[in-house]
Each structure stands twice: as structure tokens, then as C-alpha cells.
Amino acid sequence: MVELSDYSGLNPTWCPGCGNFGILKALNSALVELNIEPHRLLLVSGIGQAGKLPHYTSGNIFNSLHGRPVPPAIGAKIANRELVVVAISGDGDAYGEGGNHFIHACRRNHDITYLVHDNQVYGLTKGQASPTSDTGFVTKTTPSGAAPPINPVTLAIAAGATFVSRGFAGDAEHLTDLIKKGINHKGFALIDILQPCVSFNQKNTFQWYRQRVYKLPEGGEYDPADKAAALGKAQEWGDKIPIGVIYRQEAPTYEDQIPALAGAPLVTREISPAQVENVITEFL
Amino acid sequence: MPVDINFLVGGEAGQGVQSAGFLLAKAMSRAGYHVFADQDYESRIRGGHNFFRARIKDGRVGAVREDVDILVALNKETIDLHLPELAAGGVAIYDGETIADAGADKRLFSVPLEKLAGERLMANTVALGAALALIDYDPAMLDIVLSGYFREGKVAEGNIAAARAGYEHVMKGYAGKRRALKTVVTGRRMLLTGNDAICLGAIAAGCKFMAAYPMTPAGSIMEYLAAKSGELGIVMVHAEDEIAAVNMTIGAGYAGVRAMTATSGSGFCLMVEGLGLAGITETPVVMIDAQRPGPAVGLPTRTEQGDLQFVLHAHHGDFPRAVLAPRNVEDAFGVTIRAFNWAEKYQLPVIILTDHHLATSYATVEPFEIGGVNIERGLIYRGEGAPEKYRRHEVTKSGVSPRAFPGLSRALVVTDCDEHDEAGHLTEDAATRTAQVQKRLRKMVGLKQEISRPFTYGRKKAETSLIGWGSTGGAIQEAVDILRREGRSVNMLQLNELWPFPTAAVSDVLGVATNTYVIESNATGQLARLIKTETGRDVSGKILRFDGRPLTPAFIAEAAKKEGC
Structure with missing residues (x-):
């Protein structure tokens, strides 16, 4: 059995009280509860404080460029479909630098889970506005206030993602459950995680979020398969912020639809130069 | 007398210039001739002026030639532009019923292409039959070639009938203009482009993953491997952009499969970020840059060798890489296999530089020998130790x-x-x-x-050495022949491995010849600069072409003479 001690790593360099600690705890718990051994796991992260997370736990790790964790995660998943692939970003990484990769990964429905640590600010570069900063958020790069934010949940549903959810770093238990659901989901699973930045975001604090977040009811009261209702729920932001699975549908994954991927993982297949002989005859 | 016939099929986009030209090349290849064919087209879907040149020889041919022996003009513009290129004894076929104002040049022969075709769509196939009749081509072989291309059914039958109509029209009407060629069938050769050869090299090397974004002239690589995906177990992902493409490729390489991407210069610009990622993470990846004239969009459907210094230096910081540049279609197969081996053995990015001319030109090549393909995956951990x-x-x-x-x-x-x-x-x-x-x-x-010894041709000691890299190998070789026939002392060195730089081999050549000229399809002599930094030596001169058109033997020979060769 996998134990929490299997998911220990380097000591985090995050600020004391950072929302990332809750996310790390929830991810480790989810991996243990799903009994995923570290060598079966691939964590692909970007750059930012979120991107450091893989080093503070365990697994195969590909710490990628800023904005780019999703494409190598896709390449690795196709190379070895047996890997559990989790991509990890911050809001700048996912929705700014990596915006194009994000919408197309949603659309193609790759079978990976995407954790976005959404603290509505750039932390590692010390406090500039991010794509999800609230309207009017004043920073050194937005002295007149930030432009209206991207709504990642709406964007993901519109782009065709098949699992769209929002978690809160201040509720690790709920987040653990979301991450488990995301990993178990066949297809692209977004978990946008409200993550207070204790150093650079004095507006969207733990307290601010705690006063607003509420858990979407499960078991029939809220139906995440209803796309129109989900888009409506995704718009809710302000006095009340829903967390939980906002949208979910079953659909074939990208990988399921590639005939070449039927059978053993690509990485285990032998290299056979003789394979080219049949093709050569076409050119004669 | 040796056979050396240059066909040119011209018309506007949408008239079937490419398919008629390819079928002509295929027909000659099947008859046992050597073929080199290039394509000249504009960045548009309909209209404009396109042509396909197919040069036929009974010995090896590695370059195009400017003067035309048999011109197939599918429109008036082709007559205007290419009639002046007709060689002595050359003839032109055109449709006098649809092109009324062709002029009175005695070398023009009207064949009612559209009328014989019954519909405009197959006029190009009628022209193909007519052109092949001018050299007394075996009509039964033409049927076989057309059946192979159009497969079975009505389309094949219609095209066979159309070709036959054009063929018979010429056989009846132009007895005096025909030139019978001896049949030289000697066993089947492949007819393929540089891009095709890269695909075959990648398949033989065990490439299992490709991600790319469509871009001329690299696009046919992704299309071919996508078409073969299910059959060969290769996944080709059409990515959202080149940044995603290179990063997906790196992800697959990290996970342990042989992976590549292909683009052109401005797509490579977007991939530069990923190049360094492969460098620092020591991930094997093969990147193909099929060059076209830049900067920016430049001349999107034309050729240039303008990316050499770019790919040598792309990205910030110091890290190892390799740069290869196949010198012809045949070489592209082996170079691609080498690229995959080096990428894994040394765990680094390997860049293959081709260009529009190599990527899209057809050449006849002996079937690739699979027995000699060596797969070297380098050091792999297989569970040794804790x-x-x-x-x-x-x-x-x-x-x-x-x-x-x-x-x-x-x-x-x-x-x-x-x-x-x-x-x-x-x-x-x-x-x-x-x-x-x-x-x-x-x-x-x-x-x-x-690094292996680069390709050399001609006597070891010569007064003049021509030095080229990549796709210009065939053209320079023929230029050497031209110059030597005229009594000049010339040899050549053609590099297909550019980084690490073959310093010793290049220094040897520079130390022997009195005159050394680089031959390059770019405006500044990028190889000359590389030679200077790596050997400390200057070349005597640079023969450069950067108008987007391929270097030809005649162009190189003339320029060399002007330089004092």
C-alpha cells in the first residue's frame, strides 16, 4: 500500500502560510488514497511558485518552461499511456503564457489532470497582476487597475474540457476529493484552485475566500452534466463562489481515438527498421 | 548520345501542373531513367504561375537545368515565360483551341488538350500523354503508371483514356518532331522527395511520435506520417502552434520514445524556447528546419539556406546540439537515422536543415538498404542497483x-x-x-x-575548390563537371554535418586549393562565416543566390568563372 511517507520530497521554499501547502497536502492525500505508486506518476510543472511543487513531493518529474507544462505532459502521456500524468501550473503559467495550450488541451480532451494554483497574482516575480486578478487590482504593472479577469471555469467549459472544477486551498479535504475525481476522470480534467497568496495579494485572502466559497451539492441537487447550468454556475463570482465539480461529461479521450495507441504503450514497443520496407515499395 | 531531356510543365494553380509533372517523372523513372524534378509555385491555391521541371537522364542526375527541351504549356503565361528557355531542337505543346494568341513561333505545337480530354479537368493528363509521345514512350507502361496513381475505377479509366488520346494525337501528327529514346529499364528505383526520404528515415529509425504545425515546405512530413499512423504505430499530433509542437515532442522524448518535429524557419523561431529546454533537460529530440527565404514570412514557397547561423546559435546560454544538412534526397534517409541515434546517444537536440528545394524536389534513388540501418539508443538504465x-x-x-x-x-x-x-x-x-x-x-x-569525412568530388589537388552544404550537393557536383570539361582544375567539398564542425576536413581542403569558394543560397555566406570561426581561414570568395530560386549547375559554373576560376 502506498503511504504518505512515499510522497515526501525536498523542504518547500514557499512563504509561511502560503496556500500552496494546502494544495500539496491534498495532492499527496489523493495519490495515497488512489494507491498510485510514485514511479507510476508523472508530474509536469511550469514556472512560478506552483511549478516547484513536484520537488516537494515524489514521482517522475518534468519541471518544464513557463506556460508550457501541458504540451510535454501530452507528449509523455502519448508515449506511455500507463503513466498517471498530472500537470501543475499557476494562473500566470496556465492562463497567461500557456493560454493557447490550455484551450487546445481542453478541446482535444487529452487524458491528463491539470492543477492550476490560482492566486490571482504573480508571486515569484513579486506581485504583478495576473490574468485572473480582479478588475481594478492595482499592482506595480497595473497602476490604473487590472483589466477584467479571465474566468478559467467558463473558458474551460467553452473550450470543450470534459471535467471542470474549482477547489480551495483552504479546504484540503474537499480538494483531495476533487483531485481524486480529476485523476479518475477519463479525459482532460481542470482543477482551478483558489489559493491565497499571503505575500502579494492582500485582497483575496484566506478570510476573503472563506466568507464566499460554498460547496456545490452532490447527488442530484446540482447536475454537472448540464452544460447550460454549468456555464451559469461558472459565472458566479463575488459574494458567493461555488467550489466542486462544475461540469463533467463522458467523451472519448484524444488518446482513445488514435488507432496507433491501441495496445502496448509506445515506449515499450520494439524499434524495427524492417518496418520501413513495406513503405519503400510505395515509392518504386 | 547520352540522354538528358528537360521537361517543363507550366500553368496556373488548379490546372494539375503538379500531378502531370509528377506522373511524367514517375513514368520516366519506371522506364529506368534517372530523374530530378523540382517544383516552382506561388503561395496561393488558385491562379498564379506554377511549373514543374523534370530532368531525365540515363545516368545520375542531381540538379535542375534552366533550358527546356519539351515544354508543356497549360496556359498562355507559360508560353510567354518559358518559350525563351527552349533549347536548340526544343518543342512546346499547347492547346491552340483555348490559347488563340500564342504567336507564330515554329516550335509551338498545338494539341487540342481540352477537346481530347472531353473536360477541362483532364487536359493535364492529355498533355502528359502528348509529351511522352514526343519521346516514343511505351504507352502500355504509361497505363501502368496511371493505374498505380489513380488506383482503380472511373477516375483511372478516364485518365488512361485522356493520356492515350494525347499520345495518339502526337503519334499521328508530329512524326518529324519525335525523338525515340532507347529503353533502359534496369530495375526499379524509388522516386521521392527530400521530405519523403526524411519520413522513411524516421520510420526506419523507430520514430514513434511527431508533433508539428503545418508550414511550407515541411508540411508533407506531418501529413505523410499522419497517414501512416495506424499502420506503423506512429502518433502524429497536429499541435496548436510550434511552441506546443516542440514541447510535446520533448515530453515524448523524455518518456522514452523517439520523437521529432518539423517546421520552417519562422516556426523554428517559435521552437527556440523548446530547443534550450531539450538542452538543459538532456532530452533527445529531432527537429527539422526546412528552410525558406526569410526573415519573417519572406518568400513562403521558395528556397534558401538562410538559417545556418540561426540554428547554430538559437536559444540563450551554452549547451550542446548537433546540426545536420542532407546533401540530396538519398542522403536525407541516412542523415535522419543518424539524427535519431545522436539525439539519444548524446541526449541532446539534433537539428536537420533542409530547404524548400530539397524538401519538395523529386529524385530517383536506389531502394534504401535496411540491413545497414543501425539503431543506437545510448546509455539506458534498466533497473540496475537500487x-x-x-x-x-x-x-x-x-x-x-x-x-x-x-x-x-x-x-x-x-x-x-x-x-x-x-x-x-x-x-x-x-x-x-x-x-x-x-x-x-x-x-x-x-x-x-x-563526425564522418565530408563528401568530396574531383581530384584531391585542384586549383579551385567549391565548398557547399546541404541541398546544393547535386548542383555543385554538376558545376564541377562543367568546369572540368572546359579544362579547369576544380573539385568540391559538400558538408552534411555542420555541427560539430568537421574542422580537419575543411582545413585540409582550404590548405590545398589556390581558390576556395563557398556556394550558398543566402545573402551573406553563412558557411563562410562558420569556416572562419572554426578554422581561422577566409575563403577566396562567395557564390551566393538569394532570390528564392535554386542554385543550378550553370549558375554556379558561370559565377565561378566570373570569380576567376
Whole structure:
């Protein structure tokens, strides 16, 4: 059995009280509860404080460029479909630098889970506005206030993602459950995680979020398969912020639809130069 | 008398210039002739002026020639532009019923292409039959070629009938203009483009993953491998952009499959970020840059060798890479296999530089020998020792650390685009940084040993040496023949491995010849600059072409003479 001690790593360099600690705890718990051994796991992260997370736990790790964790995660998943692939970003990484990769990964429905640590600010570069900063958020790069934010949940549903959810770093238990659901989901699973930045975001604090977040009811009261209702729920932001699975549908994954991927993982297949002989005859 | 016939099929986009030209080349290849054919087209879907040149010889041919023996003009513009290119004894076929104002040139022969076709769509096939009748081509062989191309059914039957109609029209009406060729069938050769040869090389090398974004002239590589995906077990992902393409390719390479991407110069610009990622994470990846004239969009459907200095230096920081440039279609197969081997053996990005001319030109090549294909995957960790002791970036004497594949053993494969320690975890420790940089750069020592002697042609001692790289190999070789026939003392050196640079081989040539000229399809002589930095020597001169058109033997020979060769 996998134990929490299997998911220990380097000591985090995050600020004391950072929302990332809750996310790390929830991810480790989810991996243990799903009994995923570290060598079966691939964590692909970007750059930012979120991107450091893989080093503070365990697994195969590909710490990628800023904005780019999703494409190598896709390449690795196709190379070895047996890997559990989790991509990890911050809001700048996912929705700014990596915006194009994000919408197309949603659309193609790759079978990976995407954790976005959404603290509505750039932390590692010390406090500039991010794509999800609230309207009017004043920073050194937005002295007149930030432009209206991207709504990642709406964007993901519109782009065709098949699992769209929002978690809160201040509720690790709920987040653990979301991450488990995301990993178990066949297809692209977004978990946008409200993550207070204790150093650079004095507006969207733990307290601010705690006063607003509420858990979407499960078991029939809220139906995440209803796309129109989900888009409506995704718009809710302000006095009340829903967390939980906002949208979910079953659909074939990208990988399921590639005939070449039927059978053993690509990485285990032998290299056979003789394979080219049949093709050569076409050119004669 | 040796056979050397140059066909040119011209018309506007949508008239079937490419298919008629290809079928002509295919027909001549099937009859046993050697063929070299290039394509000249504009960046548009309909209209404009396009042509397809197919040069036929009974011996090896590696370049196009400007003067035309048999011109097939599918529109008036082709007559206007290419009639002046007709060689002595040359003839032109056109449709006098649809082109009334062709003029009174005696070399023009009208064949009612559209009327014989019954519909405009197959006029190009009628023209094909007519052109082949001018050399008394075997009509039964033409039927076989058309059946093979159009497969079975009504389309094939219609085209066979159309070709036959054009063929018979010429056989009846132009007895005096025909030139019978001896049949030279000697066994089947392949007829393929540089891009095709790269695809075959990738398949033979065991490439299992490609991600790319469509871009001329690299697009046919992704299309071909996508079409073969199910049959060969190769996944081709049409990515959202070139940044995604290179990063997906790197992800697949990290996970342990042979992976590549292909683009042109401005797509490579977007991939430069990923190039360094492959460098610092020591991930094997093959990147094809099919060059076209830049900067920016430049001349999108034309040729240039303008990216050499760019790919040598692309990305920030110091890390090892390899740059290869196949010198012809045949060479592209072997170079591609070498690229995959080097990428894995030395765990670095390998760039293959082709260009529009090589990527899209057809050549006849003897069927590739599979027996000689050697797969070298380099050092691989297969579960030796305790898995917790595995360190992806272990500092070794060669600089190469055994690769483990995530998920295939209990060893964890950890890497980072930040500087990292041996275990792959990010660090800012000064000593570790120094050790990792040195470790990565040490891989070049081994890689340098892999460099082979470059291709040379002509006597070892000559007054003049022509030095080229990549796709110009065939044109320079024929230019050497032209100049030697005129009594000049000339030889050549053609580089297909550019980085690590073959310093010794190039220095040898520079030390012997009185005059040394680089021949390049760019405006500044990028190879000349590389030679200077690597050997300390200057060349005597540069023969450059950068109008987007391919270097030809006659162009090179004339320019060399002007230089004083």
C-alpha cells in the first residue's frame, strides 16, 4: 500500500502560510488514497511558485518552461499511456503564457489532470497582476487597475474540457476529493484552485475566500452534466463562489481515438527498421 | 548520345501542373531513367504561375537545368515565360483551341488538350500523354503508371483514356518532331522527395511520435506520417502552434520514445524556447528546419539556406546540439537515422536543415538498404542497483548519464528546466551549476568522434575548390563537371554535418586549393562565416543566390568563372 511517507520530497521554499501547502497536502492525500505508486506518476510543472511543487513531493518529474507544462505532459502521456500524468501550473503559467495550450488541451480532451494554483497574482516575480486578478487590482504593472479577469471555469467549459472544477486551498479535504475525481476522470480534467497568496495579494485572502466559497451539492441537487447550468454556475463570482465539480461529461479521450495507441504503450514497443520496407515499395 | 531531356510543365494553380509533372517523372523513372524534378509555385491555391521541371537522364542526375527541351504549356503565361528557355531542337505543346494568341513561333505545337480530354479537368493528363509521345514512350507502361496513381475505377479509366488520346494525337501528327529514346529499364528505383526520404528515415529509425504545425515546405512530413499512423504505430499530433509542437515532442522524448518535429524557419523561431529546454533537460529530440527565404514570412514557397547561423546559435546560454544538412534526397534517409541515434546517444537536440528545394524536389534513388540501418539508443538504465539511487543527471566522464524511462522501472526520472543537481532537483548551488554545465558540454567530445569525412568530388589537388552544404550537393557536383570539361582544375567539398564542425576536413581542403569558394543560397555566406570561426581561414570568395530560386549547375559554373576560376 502506498503511504504518505512515499510522497515526501525536498523542504518547500514557499512563504509561511502560503496556500500552496494546502494544495500539496491534498495532492499527496489523493495519490495515497488512489494507491498510485510514485514511479507510476508523472508530474509536469511550469514556472512560478506552483511549478516547484513536484520537488516537494515524489514521482517522475518534468519541471518544464513557463506556460508550457501541458504540451510535454501530452507528449509523455502519448508515449506511455500507463503513466498517471498530472500537470501543475499557476494562473500566470496556465492562463497567461500557456493560454493557447490550455484551450487546445481542453478541446482535444487529452487524458491528463491539470492543477492550476490560482492566486490571482504573480508571486515569484513579486506581485504583478495576473490574468485572473480582479478588475481594478492595482499592482506595480497595473497602476490604473487590472483589466477584467479571465474566468478559467467558463473558458474551460467553452473550450470543450470534459471535467471542470474549482477547489480551495483552504479546504484540503474537499480538494483531495476533487483531485481524486480529476485523476479518475477519463479525459482532460481542470482543477482551478483558489489559493491565497499571503505575500502579494492582500485582497483575496484566506478570510476573503472563506466568507464566499460554498460547496456545490452532490447527488442530484446540482447536475454537472448540464452544460447550460454549468456555464451559469461558472459565472458566479463575488459574494458567493461555488467550489466542486462544475461540469463533467463522458467523451472519448484524444488518446482513445488514435488507432496507433491501441495496445502496448509506445515506449515499450520494439524499434524495427524492417518496418520501413513495406513503405519503400510505395515509392518504386 | 547520352540522354538528358528537360521537361517543363507550366500553368496556373488548379490546372494539375503538379500531378502531370509528377506522373511524367514517375513514368520516366519506371522506364529506368534517372530523374530530378523540382517544383516552382506561388503561395496561393488558385491562379498564379506554377511549373514543374523534370530532368531525365540515363545516368545520375542531381540538379535542375534552366533550358527546356519539351515544354508543356497549360496556359498562355507559360508560353510567354518559358518559350525563351527552349533549347536548340526544343518543342512546346499547347492547346491552340483555348490559347488563340500564342504567336507564330515554329516550335509551338498545338494539341487540342481540352477537346481530347472531353473536360477541362483532364487536359493535364492529355498533355502528359502528348509529351511522352514526343519521346516514343511505351504507352502500355504509361497505363501502368496511371493505374498505380489513380488506383482503380472511373477516375483511372478516364485518365488512361485522356493520356492515350494525347499520345495518339502526337503519334499521328508530329512524326518529324519525335525523338525515340532507347529503353533502359534496369530495375526499379524509388522516386521521392527530400521530405519523403526524411519520413522513411524516421520510420526506419523507430520514430514513434511527431508533433508539428503545418508550414511550407515541411508540411508533407506531418501529413505523410499522419497517414501512416495506424499502420506503423506512429502518433502524429497536429499541435496548436510550434511552441506546443516542440514541447510535446520533448515530453515524448523524455518518456522514452523517439520523437521529432518539423517546421520552417519562422516556426523554428517559435521552437527556440523548446530547443534550450531539450538542452538543459538532456532530452533527445529531432527537429527539422526546412528552410525558406526569410526573415519573417519572406518568400513562403521558395528556397534558401538562410538559417545556418540561426540554428547554430538559437536559444540563450551554452549547451550542446548537433546540426545536420542532407546533401540530396538519398542522403536525407541516412542523415535522419543518424539524427535519431545522436539525439539519444548524446541526449541532446539534433537539428536537420533542409530547404524548400530539397524538401519538395523529386529524385530517383536506389531502394534504401535496411540491413545497414543501425539503431543506437545510448546509455539506458534498466533497473540496475537500487532505484532510489538513480540520478538522471549523474555527472559522468563522458557527460552522458544513463536514461531511465518514467514508469518502466521503480527509478524516478526527475529533470528540470532550472539548473538542477544530479538527481534532477532545482538548485542554485554554484559548484553544482558549474558541474552540470561542464557535464552537458562534455558530450560534444564524444559527438565530435562521430563526425564522418565530408563528401568530396574531383581530384584531391585542384586549383579551385567549391565548398557547399546541404541541398546544393547535386548542383555543385554538376558545376564541377562543367568546369572540368572546359579544362579547369576544380573539385568540391559538400558538408552534411555542420555541427560539430568537421574542422580537419575543411582545413585540409582550404590548405590545398589556390581558390576556395563557398556556394550558398543566402545573402551573406553563412558557411563562410562558420569556416572562419572554426578554422581561422577566409575563403577566396562567395557564390551566393538569394532570390528564392535554386542554385543550378550553370549558375554556379558561370559565377565561378566570373570569380576567376
